[in-house]
Amino acid sequence: MIDLYAAGTSNGMRARIALEECGLPYTYHPIDLAKGEHKTPQFLAMNPFGLIPVLKDSEGPGGKPVVLSQSSAILLYCAEKSGRHQPKDPAARPAMLQALMQASTDVTPMFGAVNTALRGVKEPHAPTVDAFKGRLRSMFQTWDGILARQPYAAGAELTVADLSLYAGYWRTKGALPDLLAGMPALERWADAMAARPAIQRATRV
Numbered sequence: 001m002i003d004l005y006a007a008g009t010s011n012g013m014r015a016r017i018a019l020e021e022c023g024l025p026y027t028y029h030p031i032d033l034a035k036g037e038h039k040t041p042q043f044l045a046m047n048p049f050g051l052i053p054v055l056k057d058s059e060g061p062g063g064k065p066v067v068l069s070q071s072s073a074i075l076l077y078c079a080e081k082s083g084r085h086q087p088k089d090p091a092a093r094p095a096m097l098q099a100l101m102q103a104s105t106d107v108t109p110m111f112g113a114v115n116t117a118l119r120g121v122k123e124p125h126a127p128t129v130d131a132f133k134g135r136l137r138s139m140f141q142t143w144d145g146i147l148a149r150q151p152y153a154a155g156a157e158l159t160v161a162d163l164s165l166y167a168g169y170w171r172t173k174g175a176l177p178d179l180l181a182g183m184p185a186l187e188r189w190a191d192a193m194a195a196r197p198a199i200q201r202a203t204r205v
């Protein structure tokens, strides 16, 4: 049995997309961040950093229970458990890891920086907001160029890197759609991702 404790953020969505795309049955436990449900003693016992998402699997490797945080760790865990969304050819794995890390550790935190600078403070500092927005837009522009040359984030096949990137794209599209204007290849890729039944189930929040 798998339980996912998450919210409708980019990192939370990454974990949810992972479970849906990997076809792993799970129970979703929405965590209300505004109410501080991620700071309760019960939650901190699962993740002492007090951050979502957290996955609990009662039947991990060797039949042993697993408690796992970090959305990209959850993504890779689901891919390994299901055998899905990792390149068959080991030679394609470095490109997958590179694309995965860019999406997870560059795009999503930069979205978080924009969000914090824009909405997390009483009086947003316009030059800071613009600088973070510029960096985020530039990352998506680079992805637009990459996706104009190849169908998926890491090359010819859909991998966990696409699932990670889509979580960041989905969150940005919802909050800052103007930032993604004029990126036709990225949009084509995102439309194809959004049409996937597993993605539709995950993003139905």
Ligand SMILES: N[C@@H](CCC(=O)N[C@@H](CS)C(=O)NCC(=O)O)C(=O)O
Residues within 6 Å of the ligand: 009, 010, 011, 012, 033, 038, 050, 051, 052, 053, 069, 070, 071, 072
């Ligand atoms: N690197 C972590 C980041 C987790 C994270 O920052 N989670 C956010 C939501 S996207 C959170 O729980 N924020 C609540 C808080 O900061 O109090 C991951 O990929 O899971």
